[in-house]
Amino acid sequence: MNGSHDVIVVGAGPAGGEAALAVSGAGLRVALIDEGPAPGGQVWRAPRTAQAQVAAARDADGRQGQALRARLQEASVDLLAGAEVWDAGPGFVVQCLTEQGNRELQAPRLILATGAMERVLPFAGWTIPGVFGLAAATAIMKAEKTLPGKEIVIAGQGPLLIAVAAKALELGLRPRAIVDRAGRGDWLRAAPGFAALPMMLTRGAQWMARLAAARVPILRQSAIVAAGGDPVLDGVTVRHLPSGRQTEISADTLYIGNGLTPADELHRLLGAAQTRDRLRGGYRTEVDADQRTSVPGLYAAGDGAGVHGALPSVFQGQIAGLAAARDHGALSAEAFAEQSRPARRRLARARRFADASCRLMAFPEEDLAHMPPDCVVCRCEDVRRSDIDAAVAGGAADMNQLKHFTRLGMGPCQGRMCGLNAAGLLSPGGDLRFTPRAPVRPVSMDRLIGEFDYSDIPVPKPAPL
Amino acid sequence: MTQMTYDLAVIGGGIQGASVALFAAREGMRVVLFDQGALARQASGTNAGTLTMQMTRAALIPYALRAHEMWVKAPEWLGHDVGVVACDGLSLAFTEAEEEILSQRAEARSAAGAPIRLVSPQEAAGIEPGVNPAIRMASHCSVDGYANAYLTGLAYRRALAEAGVELREYTPVSGVSPSGRGYDIRSDGGGVAARQVVLAGGVWIEPMLKWLGIDLPIKTLINQLAVTERAAPVMRTVLGIASGLLSLKQYPHGTVVIGGGWQGVGDRASGTHRATAASAVGNARLAVHAIPALRHSRIVRIWTGFEAETADALPAVGPVPGHPGAWVIGSVHSGYTSAPYMARCLTQAILGQTPEMPLFPIDRLLPGQGPINERDRT
Numbered sequence: 001m002n003g004s005h006d007v008i009v010v011g012a013g014p015a016g017g018e019a020a021l022a023v024s025g026a027g028l029r030v031a032l033i034d035e036g037p038a039p040g041g042q043v044w045r046a047p048r049t050a051q052a053q054v055a056a057a058r059d060a061d062g063r064q065g066q067a068l069r070a071r072l073q074e075a076s077v078d079l080l081a082g083a084e085v086w087d088a089g090p091g092f093v094v095q096c097l098t099e100q101g102n103r104e105l106q107a108p109r110l111i112l113a114t115g116a117m118e119r120v121l122p123f124a125g126w127t128i129p130g131v132f133g134l135a136a137a138t139a140i141m142k143a144e145k146t147l148p149g150k151e152i153v154i155a156g157q158g159p160l161l162i163a164v165a166a167k168a169l170e171l172g173l174r175p176r177a178i179v180d181r182a183g184r185g186d187w188l189r190a191a192p193g194f195a196a197l198p199m200m201l202t203r204g205a206q207w208m209a210r211l212a213a214a215r216v217p218i219l220r221q222s223a224i225v226a227a228g229g230d231p232v233l234d235g236v237t238v239r240h241l242p243s244g245r246q247t248e249i250s251a252d253t254l255y256i257g258n259g260l261t262p263a264d265e266l267h268r269l270l271g272a273a274q275t276r277d278r279l280r281g282g283y284r285t286e287v288d289a290d291q292r293t294s295v296p297g298l299y300a301a302g303d304g305a306g307v308h309g310a311l312p313s314v315f316q317g318q319i320a321g322l323a324a325a326r327d328h329g330a331l332s333a334e335a336f337a338e339q340s341r342p343a344r345r346r347l348a349r350a351r352r353f354a355d356a357s358c359r360l361m362a363f364p365e366e367d368l369a370h371m372p373p374d375c376v377v378c379r380c381e382d383v384r385r386s387d388i389d390a391a392v393a394g395g396a397a398d399m400n401q402l403k404h405f406t407r408l409g410m411g412p413c414q415g416r417m418c419g420l421n422a423a424g425l426l427s428p429g430g431d432l433r434f435t436p437r438a439p440v441r442p443v444s445m446d447r448l449i450g451e452f453d454y455s456d457i458p459v460p461k462p463a464p465l
Numbered sequence: 466m467t468q469m470t471y472d473l474a475v476i477g478g479g480i481q482g483a484s485v486a487l488f489a490a491r492e493g494m495r496v497v498l499f500d501q502g503a504l505a506r507q508a509s510g511t512n513a514g515t516l517t518m519q520m521t522r523a524a525l526i527p528y529a530l531r532a533h534e535m536w537v538k539a540p541e542w543l544g545h546d547v548g549v550v551a552c553d554g555l556s557l558a559f560t561e562a563e564e565e566i567l568s569q570r571a572e573a574r575s576a577a578g579a580p581i582r583l584v585s586p587q588e589a590a591g592i593e594p595g596v597n598p599a600i601r602m603a604s605h606c607s608v609d610g611y612a613n614a615y616l617t618g619l620a621y622r623r624a625l626a627e628a629g630v631e632l633r634e635y636t637p638v639s640g641v642s643p644s645g646r647g648y649d650i651r652s653d654g655g656g657v658a659a660r661q662v663v664l665a666g667g668v669w670i671e672p673m674l675k676w677l678g679i680d681l682p683i684k685t686l687i688n689q690l691a692v693t694e695r696a697a698p699v700m701r702t703v704l705g706i707a708s709g710l711l712s713l714k715q716y717p718h719g720t721v722v723i724g725g726g727w728q729g730v731g732d733r734a735s736g737t738h739r740a741t742a743a744s745a746v747g748n749a750r751l752a753v754h755a756i757p758a759l760r761h762s763r764i765v766r767i768w769t770g771f772e773a774e775t776a777d778a779l780p781a782v783g784p785v786p787g788h789p790g791a792w793v794i795g796s797v798h799s800g801y802t803s804a805p806y807m808a809r810c811l812t813q814a815i816l817g818q819t820p821e822m823p824l825f826p827i828d829r830l831l832p833g834q835g836p837i838n839e840r841d842r843t
Contacts, residue, residue: 087742095742102746395622397634401503404510404615410720412694412765435768438740442694442763449750449760454559457750458743462708463726464778464798465523465570 005031005078005107007324008094010085010266013041014310015302015317016113017068022321022339023111024075026330031078031105033085033096035441039072040065041115042135043310045142052145060203061310062142080105086439088266092297097443101450109297109324112267113317114304116260116281119363120156122371122421124226126256127379130233134257137164147171149253153236155179155224156257158361159204164255165216166207175216176249179238181258182360183221193356196349197311219247223367227254259361260307261420267304268436270295278365279358280306282420283433290340291320292327299324307361308354315347368424377425378418380411388425399423399434409434412442471497471631473815474650474659476638476673479509480801481794482665483621484808485815487543490628492816497657498630499650501637505618508667511770512801513690513712513724514614516549518579518606519556519570520709521799524779526577528822529799532806533608542805544627545620547612550717553592554609554703555584557755558602563707570707571604581606595700595756609703611714611722614801641676647790661790661815668733668773670781670795674827677788681781681827683796686772687738689729691745694765695719699758711751721759723752729769738769774798775830782807783814783826793827 009020012034020032032039038046044065047053056062072079080098087095092110096103118135120126132148134156141147147168154165154175165175194201211218219238225246226237235250261281268274273294277284284306291299301320302313319340326336371377373386383406391405399419402408408422409415415434423432475486478500486498500506516536521529535542536549558567568583575581581604589603590596596603625632633654640651647660664673671683696719704713711725727748731738745767753760773796775781780798785791794811797803810820 087740087745089739089742093742102742104742394619398503400506401618404506405619407718410692410766412763414765438742438745438767439764442765445693445749445753445762445764446760448764449746449753452750454754457747457754459708459710459747459751460727462566462710463520465573 005029005105006328006330007031007109007111008033008092008105008107009111009113009321010088010094011041011113011115011302011304012036012039012072012079012081013113013115013302013313014044014068015304015313015320016041016111017072018314018317019111019113019299019301019321019324020077021071021075022318023325024077026322026325028325028328028330029078031080031107032072033080033083033094033105035082035084037082039069039079039081042139044068045139047145048143049145052143055145056142084441084443085266086441086443088270090270092270097447102448109299109328111299111301111320111324112304113300113302113313113320114263114266116303116307117263117416118257119259119261119281119420120256120417121223121258121364121367122375122377123224124372124375125228127376128227128229128233129231130229130252131227131254131256134160134164134255135260137255138167141167141171145171147173149173151176151251152253152255153177153179153224153249153251154255155236157181157259158257159357160257160361162204162207162211166210169210169214169216174214176251177238178211178216178218179222179224180218180220181223181241181364186360190356190360193352196352200353224254224256259363260303261363262304262306264304265436265440267293267300268433269438269440270298272298272300277306278362279355280308282363290323290326291316292323297327307358308351309357311350312347312354315343315350318343319347363420365424368421377422378406378408378411380413381407381409383408383418385425388422392426397427399426399432402426403434414440414442469657470647471495471657471659473497473661473663474499474648474657475663475665476641476650477665477667477669478504478632478634479507479665479667480505480617480621480804481797481808482663483509483625484805485663485665485794485812486630487621487624487628488809488812489815490625490630492812496630497633497659498625499633499636499638499652501635503618503634504622504632508770508772509617509801509804510615511690511768512614512688512772513722514612514801515703515712515714515724516610516612516802517554517703517705517712517799518574518581518608519554519604519705520712521574521579521802522778523573523577525798525803526574526579528803528806530578530608531822532803533610535805535809536612536802537610539620543620543624545623547616547620548716549610549612551608551610552702554606554705555589555593555596556604556705556707557589557596557600558707559597559600559754561601564602567602567604567707579606580608593700593702593704595758596704597755597757611703611716612801613716641673641791643788661792663811663815664785664791664793665795667795668771670773670793674785674793677785677791679785679827679831681830682776684774684776685733686726686774687729687731687769688724688772689727689740689744689748689767689769690722690724691748691764691767692723693721693759693762696721696762699762700756704755706751706755711748711755713752713755721752721762723748725751731769731771733771738771740767740769772800777830780807780825781827781830782811783824786826786828786831
C-alpha cells in the first residue's frame with residue numbers, strides 16, 4: 001500500500017470498483033479506498049452474516065457484488081477497505097482514517113465514485129425513533145438479512161418502494177402499506193424506459209406480482225404527512241395528495257425515502273464545476289463524455305457525480321478508469337476507443353432505464369414550502385422551519401449565513417440531511433450550498449492524531465509578543 | 466454620478482468597519498456601509514472568538530482590557546447577543562523552554578496591565594480540572610473568555626439597522642477618490658459621495674489604500690480552526706500554550722473550538738483559502754495534549770480565514786496620510802478581541818474628538834515615502 005500510485009479511486013461500489021479494475025487492467029498502479037469493510041458499495045453491499053451470504057447467492061445484486069469482490073481480489077488493485085476519506089486536496093493528496101490511524105495517499109489522478117445518499121422530505125415526526133430511510137432498509141437487508149419492525153409502512157418514491165416491500169415479504173414481513181407519491185400514470189409513463197432493460201423490468205414485475213398476491217395495499221398519489229408516537233413510532237398519517245383525504249395507519253416502523261442525492265463533498269471540495277439538475281438528485285458534477293470533471297486529473301463516475309443508479313454507474317466507472325489510463329499515457333487513442341466502446345453502448349441503454357427511474361425519484365422540491373412551521377429541518381441542531389423563516393426575514397440570503405444565524409448544518413451530519421431542504425426554503429438566486437469543508441465525514445480525534453510525542457509536534461514559531 | 470452625500474462611508478463590513486459605522490451613526494452621522502459579501506463573513510465571522518489577554522501583544526493589552534469589558538457588556542451597547550462568556554484563562558508550559566517563554570510573556574503582559582500570574586501545576590489543575598497533569602507551569606489570567614464569532618454578523622446586522630446605517634452587502638467597491646468636498650466611492654450599484662471614508666477591508670486594506678496612492682504591505686495569514694461535535698463538558702477555561710499556538714474552549718452547547726494560528730493555504734487575490742491536513746493533525750495533537758479527554762471527541766468541521774498583519778504586527782488604525790477625512794482600521798493583532806474598543810477610539814477621531822487612547826497611525830509603516838497622493842491611483 002505504501003509507495004505511490006498512478007490513480008486513486010474513492011469508493012468501491014459499482015462505479016469505483018469497475019474504474020479501479022479498468023485502471024489496473026491498463027497496467028497502472030491504483031489504490032481503491034472504501035469506508036465499508038468490503039467492496040460493493042450500497043447496492044452490491046457485502047453480506048455480513050451467514051444467512052445474508054446464502055441470500056446474496058440467490059439475488060442478482062448479491063451475485064454481482066460477489067463477482068466484483070472476486071475480480072478485485074484477483075486484480076492488482078491496492079484495496080484500502082474500512083478507510084474513511086476525510087479530505088482531498090490538489091495534487092491529489094487524499095487523507096483517510098484507517099484502523100492504523102491517518103493515512104495520506106498521493107496520485108496525479110483521482111477518480112471519485114462516492115455514491116449517493118438518501119433524501120427525505122421532512123414531515124411532522126420524521127425524527128421519531130422507528131423512522132428509517134428506504135435505502136437504509138436495503139442496506140440492512142443486504143448486510144444482515146433482517147429488517148427491524150413488525151408493523152412496517154414503506155413510503156416515498158420510485159422503484160425502491162417495490163424492491164424493499166418485496167424483500168420484506170421474503171423475510172416474512174408483510175408491509176401494512178406502500179405509500180407512493182406517484183400515480184399509475186407516472187409508472188405507465190416510466191414503462192418504456194424500464195423496457196430498455198428487460199431483465200430489470202421482469203424483476204420488477206415479479207416483485208409486483210408477489211406484493212399483489214400478498215395483498216399489500218398500495219396507496220398511490222399519497223404521502224406521509226405526520227408520524228406520531230412517544231417515545232417510539234406508533235402510527236403515521238397518510239394524505240391522498242389530489243383529494244387531501246387523510247388516513248391513519250398504525251405502524252412501529254416507517255421506511256421512507258424521497259430519492260437520492262450525490263454524495264459529492266469531495267467533488268465540491270476540489271472545486272469541480274457543478275450544475276443544478278433535479279433529475280440527478282439536486283446538483284450534478286459536470287463531466288465530459290469520458291467522465292473528466294472541470295478539474296484536470298479529476299474524474300467522477302457513478303451516482304456521486306449525478307444520480308443514475310447502479311447499472312449506468314458500472315459503465316461510467318469503466319469509462320472513467322479507461323480515460324484516466326488513457327490520460328496517463330497507458331492506453332493509445334485506438335485502444336481507448338476500442339476498450340471503451342462496449343461500455344458506451346451499454347451506458348446509453350442503461351441510461352434510458354435510469355432516467356425513467358430517476359424521474360419517479362425526483363425530489364418534490366415544491367412541497368418543501370408546505371412544511372409546517374414546527375417541523376424539524378436540521379435534526380442535529382434541532383432547527384425548525386420557523387427558525388429558518390425567521391433567519392430569512394432577518395436577512396439570511398445564503399446557506400453560510402443561514403448556518404451562522406441558526407446553527408443549521410453544524411452538527412455531526414454536517415448538513416448532509418438538511419442542506420438541500422433548507423436551501424429550498426431560501427429565496428432562490430443566492431448561493432444555495434454550504435462552503436465545502438473538510439472533514440467530509442466527522443473524524444475521530446483518536447484515529448486522526450494517533451500516538452505521538454509532544455516534542456514531535458511541529459509547533460510553528462511563537463507569535464510576536 | 467452621485468446624488469446624495471453621506472457623512473461617512475465605511476468600506477468593509479467586518480467587526481472593525483461595522484463597529485465604526487455603528488458608533489458614528491449613533492453620534493448622528495449619516496453612514497453607508499459597503500461589503501463585497503455579507504456582513505462579518507470573513508475574519509470577523511470565522512475567527513475563534515477568543516477574548517483573551519494571553520495571546521494579545523503586550524502593547525495592545527490596555528486596549529484589549531477595555532475591549533473585553535465592552536464585550537462582556539455587549540447587550541448594553543451592541544444590543545444583541547454574541548454569546549459572550551467571561552471565564553478564567555490558562556496558558557500552559559510543558560517544557561523548560563516553554564516555561565521560559567511563559568514567564569517572560571506573563572511578565573510583559575502583566576506589566577501592561579493584564580491580571581496575569583504564574584501558577585503551579587496543582588493550582589492550574591484546580592482552575593482547569595481537565596488539564597494534562599504533565600504541565601510544568603501555567604499562567605493564569607482572570608480576564609478571559611470568548612464570543613460566538615459566527616453570531617457577529619447577525620448581531621451587527623440588527624444593531625446597524627436600528628442605528629439607521631445604510632447597509633450595502635454584496636457590493637464590492639472598485640475605487641475611492643478625493644472629490645474636493647470629500648470622497649467619491651465607486652461600486653457596482655453606482656457611486657456615492659461621502660465627507661469622510663473609512664477603509665476597513667481586513668486583508669484587503671492593502672489594495673484599498675492603493676486607491677489613495679498609499680503603499681502599505683499587508684501580510685495575509687491563513688488561520689485554521691476546527692470544531693468538535695457537541696460533547697459532555699471536558700473543560701471550563703480558555704486554554705492556550707506558551708507559544709500562543711493553541712486556543713481551546715468549550716462552548717455552552719458542548720462544541721470545542723480548536724485554534725491557535727496554525728496555517729492553511731490560500732491567497733488574498735483570489736479570496737480563496739483551504740485547510741491543510743498537516744495543520745489539522747498538529748493542532749489536534751496539541752489540543753489533546755492540553756486536554757486529554759478531547760481524544761474521544763470527533764471533529765466535524767475544519768475551516769480557514771484570513772488575518773491581516775502589518776510589518777510590525779501592530780495595528781493600522783488612524784488617518785490616511787495626505788488625505789484629510791480618510792481613515793484606515795485593520796491589522797489589529799487579536800483583532801476580534803480589541804475591535805469594539807479600537808473602533809470606538811477611531812470614531813472619536815472621525816468626530817473630531819481626541820481618542821481616549823492613542824491610535825496607531827500608519828505613517829510609521831511607510832518608510833521614507835510619505836503620502837504618495839496622486840501617484841498610481843486606479
